[in-house]
Amino acid sequence: MARAAVLHQVGDKELDLRDDVTTVDPGPDQVKVQIKATGVCHSDLSTMTGVLPSVPPTVIGHEGSGVVVEAGEHVTHVQPGDHVVINWTPDCGACPECLRGEPYLCMTFIAQAFSDPAFRLGDGTPAFGMAGVGTWAEEVVVPRQGVIKIAEDVPFEYAALLGCGIPTGVGAVVNTAKVKPGSKVAVVGAGGVGLSVIQGARIAGASTILAIDPNEAKHPIAKRFGATHTATLDGLDETKGLLTGGAGFDYTFEVVGKAAAITTAWNATRRGGDVIVVGAGAADDEWSQSAFGLLFDGKALKASLYGGCDLKRDVPMFVDLWRAGRLDLDGLITRRIRFEDLNDAVQALTNGDVIRQVVLFD
CATH class of the missing domain: 3.90.180.10 (Medium-chain alcohol dehydrogenases, catalytic domain)
Incomplete structure (x- = not known):
């Protein structure tokens, strides 16, 4: 028993x-x-x-x-x-x-x-x-x-x-998005998986990492894990302007599991950038985008289930990153x-x- x-x-x-x-x-x-x-x-x-x-x-x-x-x-x-x-x-x-x-x-x-x-x-x-x-x-x-x-x-x-939090978050960065060094990254949601995404962006060499969360108590925690800047939803447009000249981020990760958060991520992303959906949402929580905007903004919407991981390959990599002091x-x-x-x-x-x-x- x-x-x-x-x-x-x-x-x-x-x-x-x-x-x-x-x-x-x-x-x-x-x-x-x-x-x-x-x-x-x-x-x-x-x-x-x-x-x-x-x-x-x-x-x-x-x-x-x-x-x-x-x-x-x-x-x-x-x-x-x-x-x-x-x-x-x-x-x-x-x-x-x-x-x-x-x-x-x-x-x-x-x-x-x-x-x-x-x-x-x-x-x-x-x-x-x-x-x-x-x-x-x-x-x-x-x-x-x-x-x-x-x-x-x-x-x-x-x-x-x-077994879950690290592959889902770090994997979304290295496997799904394949974030390039020097990129500008935004992360919607600074919970456990969001912090793993932030760590992944830091490991990948992103130059700017914005943590977006309405709970300001999470902002200093996000910075501890690698966020260079933080913002609430109310302050997002101003911060986007300061960090990207209004163009938007190269990669934006949605780590909440809500259609509204996908919209936030979409609007934060530059034309031709990538929006990566990491959060697990409800079946009846539908998200929409105009056909015109979907084509002419040139943005890519990508799902990242389990961080696109093959754990046989990726768990040893995560352990190596932890041993090297690069993964907290x-x-x-x-x-x-x-x-x-x-x-x-x-x-x-x-x-x-x-x-x-x-x-x-x-």
């Missing part, structure tokens, strides 16, 4: 923190992982509110790290005792997306997760894992492609961030908490009081 945070119904404000949950037995192509650390991400909240789909009862959580405790007979790249990062979009290697070199678009295992329960509650009720994982549990069973081996000296709380992981962690604090952590996330909270399992 293990502890797990279960959502019984979409819209519930609190999770059922249980200690009687078990995983399914791992198959020959699966791995069982003891979760050591798991992040509290805005996507977890979006699953609770129904913005992201789920099949209740659902074990929440998708950003995690831990130790392999069991590996199926077909698994060769990890063995029990290995430290791993959880990859919530494992690539099957055979679908059209994978064959095109776009593993971050693979839906094979995520689709299966909506029909194949990964857990059982104490009374025998089957339960599903959010995004096919459910890292707010002490143990998970995932496909062999769902674990990325890391060195044992990488702290688990840092490794957890390499510790600064992203506002609070290290225990399992029993998860409902308080959800409330703090709702209130916008934190960057990243990380649950440390004993």
